[in-house]
Amino acid sequence: MSSNKNALIRYKTLDKCLKNKYRKYTLEDLIDECSEALFEFEGKESFVSKRTIQLDLQNMRSEKFGYEAPIEVYERKYYRYSDPEYSIHNISVNESDLKAMNNAIQILKQFKDFSMFKEMNGVIQKLEDSIHSTNQKSIIHLDKNEQLKGLEHIDILYENILNKKVLKILYKSFTARESNVYTVHPQLLKEFNNRWFLVCLYKQKMYNLALDRMETIEVDEKTTYIDRNLDGDEYFKDIVGVTVAESIVPKKVVFFVDSANAPYVKTKPLHKSQEIVSETKEGTLFKICVQINYELERLLLGFGDSLVVHKPQKLRLRMEEKFKAGSRNYQDLVLPEEN
The missing domain is CATH 1.10.10 (Arc Repressor Mutant, subunit A)
Structure with a gap:
């Protein structure tokens, strides 16, 4: 305890x-x-x-x-x-406490239509009644999308992680021709970039299953649950995104960002390990220590021509090839004539 x-x-x-x-x-x-x-x-x-x-x-x-x-x-x-x-x-609360609670309620109300928070609706209403909360519109807007496919699975996944139950999930990945049944030991729910994933143990290895690719979920009462006792902060500490490779050692990634965009990277680090290596009037050289995965590549590519990877060389060459392929796509693109 x-x-x-x-x-x-x-x-x-x-x-x-x-x-x-x-x-x-x-x-x-x-x-x-x-x-x-x-x-x-x-x-x-x-x-x-x-x-x-x-x-x-x-x-x-x-x-x-x-x-x-x-x-x-x-x-x-x-x-x-x-x-x-x-x-x-x-204990009584003062006016400052009431304002703070009211602000918190306005934030909680933004989740009222999110399936896993539906049971909170009554609690939020009681809080509003007890502190005489106003009906002011929220001035804090959170990025959420209740229409995302797969959100309907969150409740059952959350419940069975909590109750340590094995699940049989009918799943169809983007690359698979047919759906397959996976018998998994669910460990964590992870949201990244407005998409939800189930972190689970499958055949003694950790996997991420996207909720939007799940078709059906059933509880397997016959199989004994294996608890990896995962701590999310510890499990994801060396990555950007959700893809963790337990056998891969994090590497130093050194990249340059031009002076126009460096302030954005300074104020919103790509990873908690981020450090500034050097600065000039042209831009800033940064360093992070992470596993190199798909999500990191997508993030770096998103900066376009304002970011250049210096190290490691393998990542630098992969980024270079992707930019070349993108350039070829634009050169070869034939647009239909406008009416």
């Missing part, structure tokens, strides 16, 4: 004890109550130190989490709230 969740359980337990009017609690009693609560949640013995509970009480008294709890020591050894009606669950 995470330390944050442990702390929340302790605060909730302390709150229950401190507002109890029918029992007196010493510091040792509070330690025992918190240890018991953690045992119930974790199913194993959890040692809570005296120092930990003292810090918890100090945090609850302070403004750190907005509690400012009126905790007092009486008869020199017992703890309680000086205000018998107080509880950390009764």
